[in-house]
Each structure stands twice: as structure tokens, then as C-alpha cells.
Amino acid sequence: MAARIIAVEPFDIVVFGASGDLAQRKLLPALYHRDLAGQLPAEARVIGVSRRRNTHEDFRQAARKAVAANLGSEPVDEACLERFCERLFYIPVDVGAEAGWQELFDILRDSEARIRVFYLATAPELFTVIAKKLGAHGLVTPRSRLVVEKPIGKDLASAREVNDTIGRVFSEQSIYRIDHYLGKETVQNLMALRFANALFEPLWNSRYIDNVQITVAENIGVEGRGDYYDTAGALRDMVQNHMLQLLCLVAIETPASIEADAVRDEKLKVLKALLPVDERNFSALTVRGQYRAGATPKGSVPGYLDELSSGASTTETFTAIRAEIGNWRWAGVPFYLRTGKRLPSRVSEIVVTFRPVPHSVFDGTAGPITANRLVIRLQPDEGVKLWLMIKDPGPGGMRLRHVPLDMSFASAFGVRNPDAYERLVMDVVRGNQTLFMRRDEVEAAWSWIDPILDAWRASDEPPKGYTAGTWGPSAAIALIERDGRTWHDED
Ligand code: BG6
Secondary structure, three states, X not given: OOOOOOOOOOEEXXXXXXXXXXXXXXXXXXXXXXXXXXXXXXXXXXXXEEOOOOOHHHHHHHHHHHHHHOOOOOOOOHHHHHHHHHOEEEEEOOOOOOOOHHHHHHHHHHHOOOEEEEEEOOOOOHHHHXXXXXXXXXXXXXXXXXXXXXXXXXXXXXXXXXXXXHHHHXXXXXXXXXXXHHHOHHHHHHHHHHHOOOOOHHHOOOOOEEEEEEEEEOOOOOOOOHHHHHHHOHHHHHHHHHHHHHHHHHHOOOOOXXXXXXXXXXXXXXXXXXXXXXXXOHHHHEEEEEEEOEEEOOEEEOOHHHHOOOOOOOOOOEEEEEEOEOOOOOOOOOEEEEEEOOOOOOEEEEEEEEXXXXXXXXXXXXXXXXXXXXXXXXXXXXXXXXXXXXXXXXXXXXXXXXXXXXXXXXXXXXXXXXXHHHHHHHHHHHOOOOOEEXXXXXXXXXXXXXXXXXXHHHOOOOOEEEEOOOOOOHHHHHXXXXXXXXXXXXX
């Protein structure tokens, strides 16, 4: 079936932090792509806001560069880029002060009836400041929406404060908390796989599933984001949001529909059913690591501490956790989570390993029977592989072989895989919150994370060192091997 373009209503999107990394690297290229696909109505405008005293033309010039630099191998469609740039406007606003707000009001004055999106691509400290100013300057119309990205707070208490403050200006139905992992094509496919096939549901429980592994590995280091990262660490940066969201989509009960609250209600139940990890059990269930200098295929790289101006830190750049969900479907099934910077490769995947057959009818010459596995690869090489046992073709008696039923999306469908932001930004305009986190989900995730952070803080043990370019500290291997299992390693 050909890709379908669903038209959206005219809108204004006001991007705070317009000269920042997120806007330049993700949002502008995403909007350009939607324009290229013919999805943006003629009247749609993108209004960049930041403190710099730039002009409309400066912003357009920067956008031309940003789009061209972020298309990968795809050629720039010059005509489309020019059309796209005509939609761009720029207003300098000092968000902490008064300068610029009136000008922002003026440019939006005649478009009150339109959908208006305020996208805060700024430092998280500014979320509440900007939300209050938007309210105070009368910029919030009945059709306005606010978009914020993680981190929402650093713990439960601060997340509540942020949610309370933005909630005084915007209703929950108009707040879109982005977790860009939910916009990834394969994450969507996880929903299709689970809820559009009858095959998996009867097996999707502790009776037939042995364990689930979720790995989000990156080969990059902190890449100039050391100041932010050092206040966060892998647990806050990746687990509290992206990885718990993936876990939720694997574990939720079938929602009554794909409507936002139906899905989010089910995710919330999973988050609330996570068994606590705290000072009593954290040393058996969690590992935290920090990378040291090492070698990668691109050459030698410095250690985490060498990249920090302070030169000292106990922030984790790697974590592995053995989580469990205390409900009837999942009791006793470990969910192993693993994420880190400076690992050997960039790979994000969910691996569902089924239980082995209860008894083998084959004799020893057939070879071992490996348990079935469903590997959902988010990146790179998006796709799903279902590993099955088959008979090795040809003569020679019954010899068994473990082979993948391979559904690699890019090669199978020959379509461009849209970036998560393309889908998510258009969902905001369409008013579809299914892929966005509701307030209670964010807070439930923090409620599970906080005791782990507290236990780590209270422990004398610093993170375990691992050499850059390896799969984290050996304790992460021990964490899973203690259960008689191993981390999935793509054959
Ligand atoms: C972000 C984290 O949310 O996700 C980064 O803050 C991380 O530290 C990034 O690098 C990974 O996203 P992706 O889409 O490249 O896997």
C-alpha cells in the first residue's frame, strides 16, 4: 500500500529555542519533509523564537543550511526548500524578560482561529518560565497546544512542579510530552504486531515468554552535552522515558482502541505494576557504569571524566536493570534493560525470547533446539525477525537449524523511513495524543526510578568502569548470567 498523506488544518508552530540543536537538526528538517510530502497547507507558518537578534532572513538562511545538512544522502528539493523557507518567520524574544513578547503577539494576532503549537525546544528549566509568559501575554488560544520534551523534572517532586506549572496555563488535553522513541517506525510496528495479529496474543505471557531484553546502545559519547548529561545520567536520560515506554508497549494489555487515553491507561497500569527496585535489592538488580578511555572503530576516545570540565563525577553512562512486572500476565518474567554511551555499536532493539519446547522428539544428531525469539529492531536496519527452528534443507537426516523469518522494512517496502519527529509534530497538529506521555505516566515512571536513584546515591560504591567500545562493565553480564541467560547477540 502506498504511503498515505493525511492533510492537516492550517497551523502556526512557534518554536522556542529556534537556533538550538533540536530545532535545527530535527524539527526544521522534519517540517521540510512534511512540506515535501505535500502535507503542509499553504497557510502553515513556522515562527522561530530565541534570544538572538536575528531577522526572518537570518532564520531562513540557517534553515536552508540545517535542512541540507540533515538530509543524509537524500538530495535537496530546491523548489520545496524555497517554498518551505517562505513559511518561516523569526521573532527575537528574551523569554525571561519582557522584550519580544509583544512582537510575538502581533505576528500571531490575526490567526487566533488556527491551530497554534508552542514547541519548547529549549533547556528544560525554561518550560515553566515560557508557559507562564505565554499565559500572561494572552498568547494561549482555545486551539493552542504546548509541546515539551524530556526531561520533565529530575525526580518525581520536580516533575510534579513542572506539570503543575504548565498545567495552570494549558489543559492536559493540550499538553504534548514528546518521547521521540514512540514516534519511531518500528515502535509503531510493535503495536501492529501485537494488536493486528492473532498469532502472538495467546503466547504473550509468562507461560510462553521466558524473558524480554530491551537494549538501547549508542556508540557516541556525551558529545558536548556533558553539562546536561552529568546532571542526568543514563537512568534519567534513557530509562525513565524511552526504555520504560518501550517496556510498556511490550507489556500492556490490549487497549479497547488505539485512542490516546485507552493506550495511556494501559501503559499507566504497567508502570504502576513494576516491582520496586530500592535500597533492599538494587545491588542484585542494577548495574551502573562509566566509560573510561578506549578505542572505537573510528580511533581512540577519551574517558567520560576527561570530557567533563570538573574532571570528577559519579554519573552513570551505562546502566543495566533487571525489572519485573507484578501482574498475572508477566509475573516472574524478567525484563532486562540495558543502555549506555560508548558501547561497541548503535543498536536499539527489543528481544522477546520464548520458552524452549518442553521436550525434544529429535535425537542428538539433529542438534540443539534454540528457543524462538522475536527481535524487534528499532535502529539501525529497522525490522522484525522471528527466529524459528527449521530442518536444514537437503539430505543428511534430520538436522535442525535456527533461522530468522526476516521482515526488514526498508528493503521489503522500499520506502523512506520518516524520522520520528515528522510523525510526532504532525500528530500534535492533528491533536492525536496517542504517542505522547500523559502526566500520570511521567510521574509513575519517576516513582519507579526515584528509589533506584536514592539507593545509588546512598551507596558508597561508585559506578563501575568500562572501557569505551565494550558492552559495559562485566557486572552487566553477570546480572543476566546469574539467571542462566545471556544478552542477545545478533547472529
Ligand atoms: C535522547 C537522549 O533522548 O535520546 C540522548 O537525551 C540520546 O542522550 C538520544 O543520545 C538517542 O536517541 P536516538 O533516536 O538517536 O536513539
